[in-house]
Amino acid sequence: EVWNPSGKYRVVSTKSMPGTRWIRLLTDNDCRLEICTEQKTILSVDDILALIGDRCDGVIGQLTEDWGDVLFSALKRAGGTAFSNMAVGYNNVDVEAANRNGIAVGNTPGVLTETTAELAASLTLSAARRIVEADQFMRAGLYDGWLPHLFVGNLLKGQTVGVIGAGRIGSAYARMMIEGFKMNLIYYDLYQATRLEKFVTAYGQFLKANGEEPVTWKRAATMEDVLREADVISLHPVLDKTTYHLINPERLAIMKKEAVLVNASRGPVIDEVALVEHLKANPMFRVGLDVFEDEPYMKPGLADMKNAVVVPHIASASKWTREGMATLTALNVLGKIKGYPVWGNPNQ
Ligand code: DGY
Numbered sequence: 001e002v003w004n005p006s007g008k009y010r011v012v013s014t015k016s017m018p019g020t021r022w023i024r025l026l027t028d029n030d031c032r033l034e035i036c037t038e039q040k041t042i043l044s045v046d047d048i049l050a051l052i053g054d055r056c057d058g059v060i061g062q063l064t065e066d067w068g069d070v071l072f073s074a075l076k077r078a079g080g081t082a083f084s085n086m087a088v089g090y091n092n093v094d095v096e097a098a099n100r101n102g103i104a105v106g107n108t109p110g111v112l113t114e115t116t117a118e119l120a121a122s123l124t125l126s127a128a129r130r131i132v133e134a135d136q137f138m139r140a141g142l143y144d145g146w147l148p149h150l151f152v153g154n155l156l157k158g159q160t161v162g163v164i165g166a167g168r169i170g171s172a173y174a175r176m177m178i179e180g181f182k183m184n185l186i187y188y189d190l191y192q193a194t195r196l197e198k199f200v201t202a203y204g205q206f207l208k209a210n211g212e213e214p215v216t217w218k219r220a221a222t223m224e225d226v227l228r229e230a231d232v233i234s235l236h237p238v239l240d241k242t243t244y245h246l247i248n249p250e251r252l253a254i255m256k257k258e259a260v261l262v263n264a265s266r267g268p269v270i271d272e273v274a275l276v277e278h279l280k281a282n283p284m285f286r287v288g289l290d291v292f293e294d295e296p297y298m299k300p301g302l303a304d305m306k307n308a309v310v311v312p313h314i315a316s317a318s319k320w321t322r323e324g325m326a327t328l329t330a331l332n333v334l335g336k337i338k339g340y341p342v343w344g345n346p347n348q
Contacts, residue, residue, distance in 0.1 A: 007032030009337050012051050013060040014043055017086060019323030022330035029334055031057075041296075049074050058082035058333035063089060064295075069097040076101040082336035084329040087316075088112055088169075091239040091266060106332025109168065111324030112316040117172035119315040120234050120264040123288025124177065126309045127260045128232065129153040130286075133306050154231065154258060154286075156181040158213065162230025164223060164246070165265070166193035170236030175199060177232070178215055182207070185217040188226045192219060227251055232260045239266035249274040257282050264290040264315040272299040279305045290315045 001016070004027035011031045026033045036043070036051055042064045043051075048071055052059065056078040061067060063085060072094070075083065084106035085093055098105045126132055134151045137143060161183040163170045171193055177183045178200055185200050187193060197217055204214035220226045223246070227233060233255065237243040247261070247270040255261065263270055272293040279285060280301070288309045292298050295313060302308060316325065334340060 001035040001037050003027050003033040003035070004030075005032055009057040010034065010055055011058045011060070011333055011337075012036070012056055013329075014048060014051060014065060015062050015086075017060070017322070017326035017329070018319065019326050021323060022326040025327065025330040025334060029338060031334070031337070045070055052078050052080070054078055056080045057337050058084070060084050060086060060329040060333060063087040063092050065092060067092055067098070068094040069100070072097045072101040072103050075103055082106070082333045084108075084332035086325050086329050089238065089266060104332075104336040106329065106335070108325040108328040108332075111328060112321045113168045113172050115318040115321040116169045116264055116315040117176055119290060119311075119317075120169075120173045120236075120262050120288075121176045121180070123262045123264065123290060123309055123311070124156070124232055124234065124260060127262065127286040127288040127307075128156060132309045154260065156183055156232065158182065158184070159231035160184045160186055160229055162220075162226040162233040163187040163189075163236060164226055164233065165189055165236035165238070166191075166196055167236060169264075170234070171196045173234055173236065177234075179203060182213070182215055183232070184215050186220050186226050186229050187217070188220045188223045224251070224254060227255050230259065231256060232262070234262040235265050235269055237265055237269060239268055244268050245271040247271060247275070249278070252278040255285070258284040260286045260288065262288040267292040267295055272302065275299075276301040276305065279307050283307055 003023055007027065007030050009031045011026055011033050013035045016035050023033060038047065045066055048065060052074050056075060057080050059075060061083060067083065081102060082104050083098060086108060088107050088109045090107050093105055095105055130151045130153045161174060161177040163174045166174065166187045166189040174185055174187065174196055178185055200215055200217040204216060208214040237246065252274060276299055279287065286307045290311050291313050298310065316322065
């Protein structure tokens with residue numbers, strides 16, 4: 001699909017994206033925009049090489065694509081200078097290879113913070129209150145009357161939420177769980193989440209002033225402290241060599257037997273084979289997963305686990321956010337081509 005065929009700058013988008021603002025931004029600024037209409041979901045490096053062709057100023061790509069030296073050097077040869085990932089995470093992008101080839105890399109921080117945190121909160125509630133299991137039970141026609149033991153789950157109020165990685169999304173999630181469900185906080189991060197700490201302190205004082213039990217916070221010295229103490233654990237680190245299989249058999253073993261574990265960051269942060277074994281051995285342990293180690297696949301056995309809620313990497317999938325992400329990708333590419341600021345710029 002070609003927009004503004006006579007535009008001076010050739011920009012390729014490897015996928016169609018929501019909204020029209022991003023299209024207008026490019027076409028109003030002298031870009032010829034080519035949107036790939038290939039039906040298969042995940043494009044290979046060869047598919048993308050063909051899209052880059054002989055002349056290309058910038059590419060908008062997706063987190064399912066492998067952006068390394070092959071693609072960046074092809075983009076450089078085609079005269080390109082700009083690449084934007086339609087995601088805040090950029091573990092699919094070799095930023096050093098981009099730097100070597102003089103390509104600016106953009107990502108889409110900010111617009112997906114609350115949407116992603118809301119999905120992590122939804123997974124927490126769904127897992128804690130066994131919503132999916134109960135839904136399937138109803139649809140199977142198995143409900144034959146109220147029972148004291150039917151789908152008993154966990155109450156969140158007064159329990160401790162553990163956040164690993166208290167950056168933008170982790171902090172937004174923590175606030176939702178603290179304010180929404182009056183949970184206490186324990187978090188682990190290399191950096192101090194000062195604003196989050198101030199929020200919990202102020203909210204705790206507010207509750208106390210109103211005669212309620214105040215919420216508390218603690219910055220954990222080790223990740224293990226969070227895993228041992230929290231009733232709900234949500235993972236929000238970036239994926240890199242240091243966070244690959246952060247949740248491994250040893251760390252699963254120290255979590256509470258009835259804990260809820262949520263992951264809306266990146267799949268390889270959890271050793272998924274070990275997780276399946278843990279779920280089998282601990283039926284009261286529950287997980288909510290938005291991401292998987294080998295997307296789009298799940299490790300064998302996971303789909304059979306009643307104590308797992310699984311959704312297909314939809315954490316940022318609200319209309320407002322996806323349109324915002326698309327707009328930021330266009331701004332990133334335009335920024336580099338035209339000399340405006342690049343919104344997300346992990347390589348600068
Ligand atoms: C991201 O932005 O990194 C999410 O995984 C997709 O929105």
